[in-house]
Amino acid sequence: MTTSDVQLMLDVKAGDEASFDLLLRRYRTPLVNFLYRMVRDSATAEDLAQEVFLRVYRARKQYSPSAKFTTWLFRIATNLALNSIRDNRHRRMESSLDAPLDEEESAPRELPSGDMRIDEHMMERDRCDFIRRAIGALPEKQRVAVLLHKYEEMDYGEIARILECSESALKSLLFRAYETLRVQLAPLIAQPARPGAGEGRP
Amino acid sequence: MMKCEEVSKELIAYLDRRANSAERRDVEEHLLVCESCRARAVEFRKLWSVLEEVPVEEPSFGFDARLRQRIAAEPKRRWFQWFVPHPRLAFSIALLIALSVLVAKLPQPKSGSNLATVQAEDDQFQMIEHLGVLENYDMLSRSEVLAEVPPAAAPQTDQQTQEPDDGGGSL
Numbered sequence: 001m002t003t004s005d006v007q008l009m010l011d012v013k014a015g016d017e018a019s020f021d022l023l024l025r026r027y028r029t030p031l032v033n034f035l036y037r038m039v040r041d042s043a044t045a046e047d048l049a050q051e052v053f054l055r056v057y058r059a060r061k062q063y064s065p066s067a068k069f070t071t072w073l074f075r076i077a078t079n080l081a082l083n084s085i086r087d088n089r090h091r092r093m094e095s096s097l098d099a100p101l102d103e104e105e106s107a108p109r110e111l112p113s114g115d116m117r118i119d120e121h122m123m124e125r126d127r128c129d130f131i132r133r134a135i136g137a138l139p140e141k142q143r144v145a146v147l148l149h150k151y152e153e154m155d156y157g158e159i160a161r162i163l164e165c166s167e168s169a170l171k172s173l174l175f176r177a178y179e180t181l182r183v184q185l186a187p188l189i190a191q192p193a194r195p196g197a198g199e200g201r202p
Numbered sequence: 203m204m205k206c207e208e209v210s211k212e213l214i215a216y217l218d219r220r221a222n223s224a225e226r227r228d229v230e231e232h233l234l235v236c237e238s239c240r241a242r243a244v245e246f247r248k249l250w251s252v253l254e255e256v257p258v259e260e261p262s263f264g265f266d267a268r269l270r271q272r273i274a275a276e277p278k279r280r281w282f283q284w285f286v287p288h289p290r291l292a293f294s295i296a297l298l299i300a301l302s303v304l305v306a307k308l309p310q311p312k313s314g315s316n317l318a319t320v321q322a323e324d325d326q327f328q329m330i331e332h333l334g335v336l337e338n339y340d341m342l343s344r345s346e347v348l349a350e351v352p353p354a355a356a357p358q359t360d361q362q363t364q365e366p367d368d369g370g371g372s373l
Contacts, residue, residue: 024266032261046262050269057273128256135253149218150253156220174214182242182249189248 005069012060020060024053027070030152031077037147038081039088040136048080068158075162078144085140127188134184141165142177149174204232209239217246 003011003022011019031052036045055076135143141163148154148162160170182189204212209232215221216229233240 021266024269028261028265029258032265033259036259037256042259042262045259046265049261050265050272053269054272054276058276124255131253131256135256149214150250156215168211171211171215175210178214178246178249179210179242181253182245185249185252188252189245192248192251 006065009056009060009063009069010065012057013063020057023056023069027073028053031073033151034074034077034147035081037132037135037151038078038143039084040132044084048077048084051080052077067161070152070154071158071161074148074152074154078162081144082140130188131185134181137184138177138180142173142180145170145173146177146181203235204228206232206236206239209233209236213239213243213246217243 003019005023005026008019008023012023028049031049032045035048035052036042039045039048052073056073135146138146144163145159148159154162156167156170160167163170163173165173209229212221212225212229216226221229233243
């Protein structure tokens with residue numbers, strides 16, 4: 001039987017360093033993935049993930065299990081990611097290098113259209129890149145909602161607590177986000193990469 | 203029956219099977235009659251498959267080691283820090299106490315000498331207040347008290363020498 005996150009964190013609070021290692025092993029990949037999809041830079045994502053774990057470690061003595069551990073963990077991660085995105089945006093504005101980066105940020109590139117088959121123009125890597133760009137072009141809050149819903153499979157209550165909004169507001173947010181992605185990724189939806197694809201679950 | 207706008211709010215929860223039975227029934231009733239929402243629901247399912255194509259990013263090999271290094275570099279709390287969790291606050295309080303003690307220990311002026319100082323200041327003020335009268339020779343010459351003083355005591359100025367009868371000149 002696996003020990004719960006809360007119990008592990010209480011053990012860390014009591015001075016058990018091995019429990020912290022267990023939490024680290026359990027959440028480093030989901031956290032790095034979440035942060036990478038947020039900031040779209042692997043080095044920054046790793047630095048931020050380290051910072052999240054460091055903050056958890058620093059706060060271990062004050063930890064009280066009032067909420068789910070993952071809610072706390074991903075709220076720290078979300079705040080750090082949003083701050084990093086904003087800092088990065090400020091730096092780019094100051095250095096006046098906005099032209100190429102803005103183009104990259106604003107929307108995914110146009111896919112080839114017309115009579116040409118999509119798989120003639122796009123390798124699998126390009127498809128992934130296109131999907132990442134589409135997610136990255138979502139407004140920040142919508143992006144967080146989609147990542148936590150689709151990739152972390154969190155329930156609505158937990159995501160709502162991380163985003164500090166109501167469940168009802170979250171449902172609207174998710175609908176708008178998926179609707180945008182449905183339009184942006186329409187060429188990929190029309191031509192699935194793998195046979196049998198099309199019965200996806202979040 | 204639900205309208206399209208109302209369904210849109212519940213559609214995601216319906217598709218990911220997190221809607222409750224009442225919500226499911228409402229959405230299903232709507233999907234039976236609304237072709238566009240039905241098509242959208244099918245596309246959402248396909249979209250979720252597309253989103254799964256993005257591979258998982260694994261942390262780099264040095265991730266754990268770097269984190270342990272950073273944790274090891276964290277300043278350790280010493281035993282006395284359990285009693286003083288906020289060093290800046292503790293320093294401020296200590297400084298405040300020290301200042302209070304210092305101020306309390308400063309020599310205080312005695313009450314008797316304080317009274318004498320007040321009296322002296324009062325005398326000085328009255329003298330200044332009457333200075334104009336004392337400097338007015340005309341008034342002084344009419345004073346009954348000063349009339350008994352021999353004339354030699356009166357001030358000898360050039361003006362008085364030239365006009366001996368005119369006693370109204372002021373200094």
